[in-house]
Amino acid sequence: MKRAIFFVLLTIVSLLSFAQNLVINPGFETWEKSNKPAGWTTAQNCLKDSDNIKSGSYSCRQDGGTKYLGQSLSIVPGKRYRLSFFYKTVITGSGNGCRTWCYWKDAEGNNLTDVSTDDILRPSKYLKSDRWQQFSVDLAAPAGASSFYLEVRTYQNSVTYFDDFRFEENVTTFVNMEKIQNIRIYPDPAHDYLIVSNITDAQQIYIQSLTGTILWSSSFSGEQTVTIPVSKLADGIYIVRILTSDKTITRKFIREAY
Numbered sequence: 547m548k549r550a551i552f553f554v555l556l557t558i559v560s561l562l563s564f565a566q567n568l569v570i571n572p573g574f575e576t577w578e579k580s581n582k583p584a585g586w587t588t589a590q591n592c593l594k595d596s597d598n599i600k601s602g603s604y605s606c607r608q609d610g611g612t613k614y615l616g617q618s619l620s621i622v623p624g625k626r627y628r629l630s631f632f633y634k635t636v637i638t639g640s641g642n643g644c645r646t647w648c649y650w651k652d653a654e655g656n657n658l659t660d661v662s663t664d665d666i667l668r669p670s671k672y673l674k675s676d677r678w679q680q681f682s683v684d685l686a687a688p689a690g691a692s693s694f695y696l697e698v699r700t701y702q703n704s705v706t707y708f709d710d711f712r713f714e715e716n717v718t719t720f721v722n723m724e725k726i727q728n729i730r731i732y733p734d735p736a737h738d739y740l741i742v743s744n745i746t747d748a749q750q751i752y753i754q755s756l757t758g759t760i761l762w763s764s765s766f767s768g769e770q771t772v773t774i775p776v777s778k779l780a781d782g783i784y785i786v787r788i789l790t791s792d793k794t795i796t797r798k799f800i801r802e803a804y
Contacts, residue, residue: 566787566796568619569696572711573602573759588616588697600632600678600709602759610641610704616697618651619713623691626716629667630682631698634707635674641703643674646681650691660688672701678709684716710759729795731786735802736776742786743771750789753779776801 570585578584580594583606592615595607608615621627635643648667650658663685673681687694696713700706730743742751748769753762753776761779766772774786779801788795 566714566794567754568621568713569711570617571760573600573709574604574606575602575760576763577604586615586617588614590614591700595707598634598707600634602709605707605709608644608700608706608708610644610700610706611702613700614647614697615699615708616695619694619696621650621687621691621694622715623687623689626684626686627694627713628682628684628716629696629713630680631711632678632680632709633673633675633698634678635676636705637674637676637703639703641674642672642701643704644698644700644706644708645672646670647697647699649695649697650688651693651695652690653692655693658688658691660691662686662688669699674704729788729797731797731799735800737802737804738775738777740774740776740786740799740801741771742774742788745770745772745788745790747790748772748788752787752789754785754787756783756785 571583574583574594576584577594581589581592583589583592583594586592589606590613591609592606593608595605596603598607599605606615629646629648633644637643646667647669650660650663652658666683667685670681673679694713696711698706698708729745730741732741748766750763750765751772751774752760753774754760761784762774776784781802783798783800786797786799
């Protein structure tokens with residue numbers, strides 16, 4: 547019965563549009579040091595926190611005055627994207643909390659002017675809440691854009707907890723997984739290990755929850771077959787995201803105990 551339920555869930559998820567979260571380490575589950583979350587190129591005063599979390603085990607606690615948190619994301623001009631994240635603030639005196647300060651950039655890294663989104667992204671209104679709140683906005687990437695620089699800032703007399711960032715294409719059509727690449731992922735359901743084969747030039751592989759939280763990741767140097775440990779994952783449906791030299795491939799699989 548349990549396996550039958552999993553397969554029904556997998557079928558339902560496969561029929562839904564799948565939007566890939568482009569943010570690396572979106573839920574701050576991986577840290578290089580206690581003040582350096584993996585994947586974030588700018589992380590001023592960002593401290594690993596386990597007391598105030600929206601999901602997972604950790605969040606980023608950022609003291610203000612003014613401090614930045616950001617990373618660059620590759621995008622496609624003309625496509626529509628959705629930016630969202632959760633925040634919670636502690637304000638003293640005249641503190642203003644946090645807000646976004648994002649840019650579209652061209653292939654040379656120059657900032658682009660885009661009248662339709664500049665007032666929304668740079669800056670947004672001040673965000674203040676003593677409970678977890680979600681900031682969410684839909685955007686269209688302007689012509690000439692090659693990347694999106696995602697940045698949030700915390701201001702003087704404020705502390706912000708950040709968690710569960712998402713930046714994803716607004717996908718409204720069904721995903722035909724067979725058209726992406728003829729890779730093999732087995733066994734499915736997986737028990738102790740998941741094997742990914744027929745990969746062309748693997749560079750990075752992530753295991754994510756359906757909400758985008760990264761649960762495992764590793765770098766590679768062009769391997770065609772990879773064995774991934776999954777015994778510590780809870781039973782359920784997960785996403786394996788494979789970054790090659792020229793594309794990103796996503797597939798779903800079931801982890802099930804014996």
